[in-house]
Amino acid sequence: MTGVWVMIAVLALATAVLKLAGPLALGGRPLSASALNVVELLASALLAALVVVETFGQGRALVFDWRVLGAAFAAIALTRRAPMIVVVIGAAMVTALARLLT
Amino acid sequence: MGAASAPEPLGSARERRGAGIRRGIPYGIAVFAIAMSFGVLARPLMGAVAPIVMSIIVFSGSAQFGALAVLTAGGSTGAAIAAGVLLNARYLAMGLALAPSLRGRALSRAAFAMTTVDASWAAASIGGGAFDPWYMVGVSVPQYAGWVLGTVAGVFIGPVLGDPKSLGLDALFPAFFIALLFAEARGRRKLAAAGGGAGIALALTPILPAGLPILAAAAAAVVASRMRS
Helix, strand or coil, X not given: CHHHHHHHHHHHHHHHHHHHHHHHCCCXXXXXXXXXXXXXXXXXXXXXXXXXXXXXXXXXEECCCCHHHHHHHHHHHHHCCCCHHHHHHHHHHHHHHHHHHC | XXXXXXXXXXXXXXXXXXXXXXXXXXXXXXHHHHHHHHHHHHHHHHCCHHHHHHHHHCCCHHHHHHHHHHHHCCCCHHHHHHHHHHHCCXXXXXXXXXXXXXXXXXXXXXXXXXXXXXXXXXXXXXXXXXXXXXXXXXXXXXXXXXXXXXXXXXXXXXXXXXXXXXXXXXXXXXXXXXXXHHHHCCCHHHHHHHHHHHHHHHHHCCCCCCCHHHHHCHHHHHHHHCCCC
16 A cells, blocks of 8 residues: 555656646756657657557456457547547447447 | 647636636546546555545546556556656656746746646647647646546445446546547657557567556657657
């Protein structure tokens, strides 16, 4: 449990530092162009990795279960410009329905 | 989220904040549902109080879900922190982009910067690299309310819900990240970074302890940054 509180405190501090660094360093030197390039792409790389882990991961195993159907629904709904609430709730409903029927 | 119509940069701070709040209400509703699933999923691992405190002081969907995912998969506290911090590394770039639009004293700039979340930051962009800080504050207000209240709701209804899987709550995780990724990964280099990150995670999940494959995916950003835009 101590680990959980340490995690919460560190993540709160780190998130604040990351949010504040740019605006408080105003007037200082910004990141180098190459570093900024990497930071700019970091979210895409990490989010894609999280999509994979959350859709297929189960501990160290890769599994194929009904989460995949929910994820597919989310992807299709997003290309149809569905609002986020439809994407997220719809994915859960599709997955729940698939489990109910099988 | 699709293409955002540019917010009106004119008007008083109060008007711009009000317009932002109206824009943020649908986000707040979606965020409530997501936070509820965070509360439901976090309670068995973290207890009733810690998830609520986390939502109040961290207020970051990707970091909270990312860290929880590492813990759920049996990863260490250190790996969970590292995953959460790396997932929020994008705030550094977002903050640098936002900085020129924030004026006034350091304390005032800091207060505006603390309200940065993905959806608000994107919605507050008024083109030419400029942001409307009051509009961003407005868009964040319903999201903060939705995030905290949703977590409380999830923590308390979680135990009476039964198996979260039968409700498909485990599909909220990937759907949420797919939605964030969909909004984020625009353009050739970002798509390349996303593809590389996904590939790295697929390849390393069976090999490395939980959390590390996500961290390793950062290498894809380094490689993709060398591409011509």
